[in-house]
Amino acid sequence: xxxxxxxxxxxxxxxxxxxxxxxxxxxxxxxxxxxxxxxxxxxxxxxxxxxxxxxxxxxxxxxxxxxxxxxxxxxxxxxxxxxxxxxxxxxxxxxxxxxxxxxxxxxxxxxxxxxxxxxxxxxxxxxxxxxxxxxxxxxxxxxxxxxxxxxxxxxxxxxxxxxxxxxxxxxxxxxxxxxxxxxxxxxxxxxxxxxxxxxxxxxxxxxxxxxxxxxxxxxxxxxxxxxxxxxxxxxxxxxxxxxxxxxxxxxxxxxxxxxxxxxxxxxxxxxxxxxxxxxxxxxxxxxxxxx
Numbered sequence: 001x002x003x004x005x006x007x008x009x010x011x012x013x014x015x016x017x018x019x020x021x022x023x024x025x026x027x028x029x030x031x032x033x034x035x036x037x038x039x040x041x042x043x044x045x046x047x048x049x050x051x052x053x054x055x056x057x058x059x060x061x062x063x064x065x066x067x068x069x070x071x072x073x074x075x076x077x078x079x080x081x082x083x084x085x086x087x088x089x090x091x092x093x094x095x096x097x098x099x100x101x102x103x104x105x106x107x108x109x110x111x112x113x114x115x116x117x118x119x120x121x122x123x124x125x126x127x128x129x130x131x132x133x134x135x136x137x138x139x140x141x142x143x144x145x146x147x148x149x150x151x152x153x154x155x156x157x158x159x160x161x162x163x164x165x166x167x168x169x170x171x172x173x174x175x176x177x178x179x180x181x182x183x184x185x186x187x188x189x190x191x192x193x194x195x196x197x198x199x200x201x202x203x204x205x206x207x208x209x210x211x212x213x214x215x216x217x218x219x220x221x222x223x224x225x226x227x228x229x230x231x232x233x234x235x236x237x238x239x240x241x242x243x244x245x246x247x248x249x250x251x252x253x254x255x256x257x258x259x260x261x262x263x264x265x266x267x268x269x270x271x272x273x274x275x276x277x278x279x280x281x282x283x284x285x286x287x288x289x290x291x
Contacts, residue, residue, distance in 0.1 A: 118283035185221035234286030
């Protein structure tokens with residue numbers, strides 16, 4: 001289990017506190033994951049029924065991209081937020097290897113990468129559809145530029161995670177407000193191998209050995225527009241620096257979004273933000289592009 005990084009910022013502390021109350025989807029004595037949002041009478045996080053009822057069916061991805069519509073600002077003084085397209089899922093190992101073969105991306109060759117059994121690049125063909133991890137901020141940026149794209153800003157990432165085609169919803173997770181469930185909608189911190197086996201028998205989801213293949217939790221874990229793994233699998237680099245004053249530093253801090261299979265459920269809410277040094281190559285860190 002990896003060491004958790006300190007939380008440096010949240011856009012909604014109340015949501016973070018709410019999540020702490022519903023942490024779980026842990027196996028009970030019979031192996032059935034608990035959903036504390038519905039079972040704990042003292043702490044109930046209600047699903048947003050109105051949002052769910054009004055959410056239109058997601059449009060099919062076009063060439064692997066999901067269109068995020070333009071949106072008005074929060075106030076008349078705010079500039080409109082322009083439309084963009086986001087990759088439907090994290091960049092996979094297979095996609096990154098195409099960039100390496102084209103001579104545009106750097107093959108991870110560091111001793112630390114090869115020694116880390118959780119770096120998917122070195123785990124064989126079975127992991128070709130898993131997210132590319134163990135990449136620095138610059139390596140992620142280089143891949144996106146090769147694709148004619150870029151890394152998303154933190155604000156774009158958050159808007160995409162809960163946009164339903166008409167507006168950005170105010171929900172805790174991309175799928176709504178109900179608690180995360182290892183077997184149904186998200187891969188997060190492993191509790192026991194018994195639970196992993198239980199989920200595998202129930203949904204053919206095997207998260208004990210690290211990440212899952214992209215789309216494993218679709219559609220239950222998808223955003224309203226069909227984006228996959230916006231809360232889980234690997235955390236994702238953004239183009240947003242923690243401090244605009246320090247972007248020229250070799251190891252400047254950049255905002256990271258989303259949770260990961262290797263860290264706790266408290267990192268799954270859309271509002272949570274962390275910042276990692278640009279040279280970080282953690283097994284819990286990946287990325288996706290926008291254009």
